[in-house]
Amino acid sequence: MSEERLKVIPFFTGAKTLEEAIKDRKGVKLLWLEILVNGDINWEDYHKEEQVKIAYEKACIWYTKFRSMIQAYTGRPPLETKRGKIDEREYRRLIEVLNFVTR
Numbered sequence: 001m002s003e004e005r006l007k008v009i010p011f012f013t014g015a016k017t018l019e020e021a022i023k024d025r026k027g028v029k030l031l032w033l034e035i036l037v038n039g040d041i042n043w044e045d046y047h048k049e050e051q052v053k054i055a056y057e058k059a060c061i062w063y064t065k066f067r068s069m070i071q072a073y074t075g076r077p078p079l080e081t082k083r084g085k086i087d088e089r090e091y092r093r094l095i096e097v098l099n100f101v102t103r
Contacts, residue, residue: 004041008034008097022051031055033097036062039076062086062094073098 009021009030018041021027021034032055035043043059046052060082063070070076 006034007038007101011100018046022049032058033093035059036070037074037076037097037101039074057082073102
């Protein structure tokens, strides 16, 4: 688990590995965004970790709603299509992270 390269979480929390991110409260809160923009990691391999499974589901819902925008910014492989509610208050953080990964 420690060999995976995170793109977003290290910048915001200092956690350099997925294992560190899962142990960090802020890292767990950002995990769905990491999954959303980081297509280099096979996230399904980590579904045994409950935090990853929950964050993956949330990332899929956001991906389904904002697929075109996320593809344009990240070019990540598609996530599963999942319907669900999103918290519109988190939209600003999504935009911040998309801008961050394109720099």
